[in-house]
Amino acid sequence: MSNPLLHFAGLPKFNEIKPDHVSPALDLLLSDGRKIIDALATNRNDPSWHDFALKLEDLDEKISRAWSQVGHMNAVVNSPELRDAYNENLAKLTDFYSDLAQDERLYAKYRAIKNGTEFSKLNSAQQKIIDNEVRDFKLGGAELPADKKARFKAISEELSKLASKFEENVLDTTNExxxxxxxxxxxxxxxxxxxxxxxxxxxxxxxxxxxxxxxxxxxxxxxxxxxxxxxxxxxxxxxxxRASEFGNIKFDNTSIITQLLKLRDEEAKLLDFNNFAELSLATKMAESPAQVVEFLQTLVSRAKPYAEQDRRELEAYANKLGINDMQAWDVAYVSEKLREDKYAFSDLEVKQYFPEDKVLAGLFKVVETIFGVFVKKSNAPTWHKDAHFYEITRQDGTGANQTVVAQFYLDLYARNNKRGGAWMDEAITRRIVDNKLTTPVAYLTCNFSTPVGGKPALFTHDEVITMFHEFGHGLHHMLTEVDDYSVSGIKGVEWDAVELPSQFMENFCWEWEVLRHMTQHVATGAQFPRELFDKMVAAKNFQAGMQTVRQIEFSLFDIMLHSAFDPSGAKTPLDLIEEIRDQVAVVRPPKWNRFPNNFSHIFAGGYAAGYYSYKWAEVLSADAYSLFEENGVLSAEVGQKFWQEILAQGGSRPAMASFIAFRGREPSIDALLRHNGMSH
Ligand SMILES: [Zn+2]
Structure with missing residues (x-):
């Protein structure tokens, strides 16, 4: 038992974990896991929460906790040995979970709990977990008769091949x-x-x-x-x-698009949905394709006048530059010139006002003020000297003691052998079993520039926004009050609602009251100039109208293609996008533009009938933030409400229910339009 990956009593032992530990730990966990699953599946007693579902929760929690340490180290302190161990065991893990998801003996047990007498006595989180399991088994084809099941499986395999072929074609045509x-x-x-x-x-x-x-x-x-x-x-x-009939015919995606659409349609119909969009939305916050279309139409009707204004301004500026017939290849060029003319400021100058210590203190202050908690540095083994460990505490009921609510690791700087980008990941998930509380722990990872020459690290404003964003995901994970593993924190949260807390936190980076206190010139100690801030705000909304209608064009194309389009009919996807442009676009690309042929998000990525979620999440986060604007952006009262109704609830109830409980009504697009300068 000296394998540190099999240590579940406290924090991960990052100072002891070696690549050699990975395979033995995973082999043991997975073989134990298979034994547990078999015993549960063949047990003849009526399944109960405690003797069945909880056992599977325990199993998943253990495996995920061990694997999260491996995955995390693979991402932030990669080495050839660790990468090999990671890849080898990832394959085992994928097999394990795919067998689990296909095990119809388990499905029968979940269904028995759902239909049994115990169900009404379970708490709402436990009910949600059972419901989610039953739903996911159904979506995986568990209820299909044998012949249809075989067809379903064949379709899934074919879809994944076509998606990777689509992506390869885009890559190859780009590379060529x-x-x-x-x-x-x-x-x-x-x-x-x-x-x-x-x-x-x-x-x-x-x-x-x-x-x-x-x-x-x-x-x-x-x-x-x-x-x-x-x-x-x-x-x-x-x-x-790219990837169209105008290039190397080998890489043309036109027929792949049609095949993908046909197979997705068939898959959805096998599962008794009317179309693929309905299947996609079955696990999302949005309820129906019609609701998504209406959401996008409303947004376009409000944003289009601003988009037209943006275009007129752009055309006028193009004329000044001697371009009298602005074309698609002029838009970025003229926009850049116009932006420089109107809002020139240097990122380098802004950076001087955002030294690391001020920024971190400012972020923690916001969190402390609105949620009534304390954030302080603490001690734990980490994977690198630049990675630090923190605690979030709050005063207990008597006011005499601080209790630990959550903990997190913060690893800010870019370095060799660390994956790029910024993200939050779960190290340990909150739960209570037999009155024993497991405190949540998060990883917060960024890739900012390291401090040089004895000076603190300096962050661009974009980097500050990124940090607030990831911290928002972190709060969702850390401030949960759900006791049951599979819907605790970000677990079980609908895909199109998961960015709510993260984008919500970004808003504070645009508040003068907040920025004023988290900035100071690194060399002179001077205050952050208000005019510079005002310029940044104006620049943020530059061409917001045009950008909004462009996002809506893509979103409408995606949702209509998967709900109101016949892939076997005479109309082509290109015809559809032209129709949508007739209605929403203010800048028309040339007829030979083949955007759908390289729209990887929806044909190769996970965004099929889900592209709308970018705007959807922005609406949710802006509207949630507007309650703070109405009551003071650092209102502790609204902060408590945000914590209790949104963060604390995690995936234990539908995101719409959480939103309404917080905001007192369904989401409205007004706040987002106002934040983007589109309301006068
Ligand atoms: Zn995010």
Whole structure:
């Protein structure tokens, strides 16, 4: 029992975990797990919460806790040995959970609990867990007769192959394209660092001059900055026709789209849904495709006048630049010039006012003020000297003692062998079993620049927003008061509601009252200038109208394609997106634009009939925040309500119920429009 991954009594022993521990720990946990599952599945007694569901909860909790330490270390202190151990065991784990999800003996037991006399006596979290299990087994095809089950399985496999083929085609067609330029007079306006990289890239190919590609760090700056209109058009055309009939026919996604749509439709109908969108929404907060369409239509009717205003302003500015017939390949270029003209400020200048100590203290102060807790540094083994450990405490009922509510690890800086990006992950999930409380623990990981030259690390405003965002996910996990594992914290929260607490926290980064106290010039100690802040706010809403209708165009296309479109009919997906553009777009791409052919979010990623959730979550978080605006943005009273009705509830009840309990009504789009400068 010296394997630290099999230690479940306290915090993870990060100072002891070695790659060699991974396989033995997982082998033991999974073989024990299979024995437990078999015993539960063959038990002849009537299943009960305590003797059946709780046992599976315990099992999942143990495996997940051990695996979260492995996954976390693989992400933040990667090594070849650890990566091998991770990949090898990930495959075992995937097999284990896929067998579990297919085990119809378990499904029968869950259903028996659901229909039995005990169910009404379970608490609401436990009922939700049983309901979720029954739902997920059904969606996995558990109720289908044998022949349909075989077809269902074949469809799932085919869908996953087609999705990866779609993504490969986008990648290959992106990789395949190169444009070499030798005449430097064609390249004016493009930033120095981009040119330097282009020169290096050409040299790497043994060529003269500069190499441009369709990868974002090369493509985007050309579209934004290149004064040469033909160059912009050439690259735009290549980009906008990726994976279509206009390029290498080998990588054309047109027929894959039709096949995907047909199979998704068939899959949904096997499960008794009218269309794929209904199947997708079965696990989401939005109730029906019609509700999503109506949400998007309402938003577009309010945002479109602002989008048209944005376009007129852009066209007027294009005229000034001598472009009298603005085209799709001019939009980013003219926008960038207009933005510089109207709101120029330097990120580098802003950064000087956001040293790490001030920012962290400011973040903790917000959390302490609105939730009445205390955040302080504590001690625990970590994986790296730059990773620190904190505690969130609150005063107990008598006021005499501090009780620990939650704990978290904070690992802020980028370094070698650490995965990029920022995220929150669960280390330990809150639960109470037999009166024994397990306190939740979170990992908060960022990739910010490290401190240099004895000065504190300095953060851009975007990085500060990222930190607040991830901390919001962290609060969702850490401030839960649910006692039952599978719906505690972020577990079991609907997919389109999960960004509510994170985007909610971002709002504080746009409050003068908050920023004023979390900023100070790192060298001079000067106050953060109010005019600089005002410029940042104005810049944030630059072209908000145009961007909003563009997101709605994609969202409507996605939801209609999966609910009101016949993939075997005469109308093509391109016809559909043109119809939607007739209604919502203010800037029309050229007829040869083949956006659907590289819309990986919905054809290869997890966003099929779910793209709307970006806007949906923004509406929820803005509207939740507006209750703070009405009562004082740092209101402790509203903070308690947010904690009790949203954070504390986790996945134990539908997100809509939590939202209404907090806000006193269903979500409204007004706050988001106001925050984006679209309400006058
Ligand atoms: Zn997020």
């Amino acid at each position: 394209y190169t444009l070499y330029q030798t005449d430097e007079s064609n390249l004016t306006g493009i930033p120095e660092d981009v040119l330097l990289a282009a020169k290096e890239a050409a040299k790497g190919d043994g060529k003269q001059g500069y190499k441009f590609t369709l990868h974002f760090p090369s493509y985007l700056p050309v579209l934004q900055y290149a004064n040469n209109r033909d160059l912009r058009e050439t690259l735009y055309r290549a980009y906008a026709t």
